[in-house]
Amino acid sequence: MADDLPEYYFRVRENGAVVFRVDTGNRQRRIDMEQIAVVNIRKREIKPHGDRALSDADMVAIADWMEARQDVLDHRDIDDILRTVDHLNLTAQWAQSRATDAQLDRVTDALLLAMHDLRTVLVRKKADRVLRDK
Template identity: 55%
Template sequence: MDEATTMTDLPAYYFRIRHTGAIVFRITTDNPDNRIDMDQIAVVNTRRGDYKAHGDRTLTTDDEQAISDWLNARTASRQTRARAQVDQLRETVNRTAQWAQTEAGDDDLDDVTDDLLMAMHDLRQVLVRKRAERLR
């Protein structure tokens, strides 16, 4: 920690991101050495949209509010990133079509054609099924 950062600049909580959510730590410095301690208080599951206290901990109202706020922000962020990935995929498919038409050699096309066709077929089936469900 540099001199410009003080203990009051630290957040009250730290969320260690995991594939399925996060591990929540409460940040404290109330020890004789003024050392930063990270005390695990909960585990968040973003797939289920819930959280559980760690061990025999009892979460405070502030803990629960911080976790809820983080969970809401994380969910919104993931949705935004997912949409950006779809937009990027569309661009990649367009560039791949251009590459196949203008640059790819026979060996290049032999290497990728089956895998690309199966991936596109899978995506097409999902999109057609979802559209049909929406139209019902």
């Protein structure tokens, strides 16, 4: 099992990860994880832990992880939005076919304001793209 472990472990956190080097080559054959860096994906920052100097191999592994992680996050963003579209369709069906007057009174204003805000942003962004592409 220890031979199958990766050389690095990335503990995901909100804006990136804490990076550990995985070591199984000790006498006790136990797994040691030594923190080597902290990564901020949004700022594209890699900060070595303490006074540590990161090797070229460390930097390559971290950069590869950051790229792969950003791809995952981008995919999740789009997937979340497409789920929202599905949920809006289900909400419309619910409002038309099953919602009671009391339920509609409870959610109508919040839904209308959220949809108005979203529509305003989408229309403005689309207009910006159309004008930019001319």
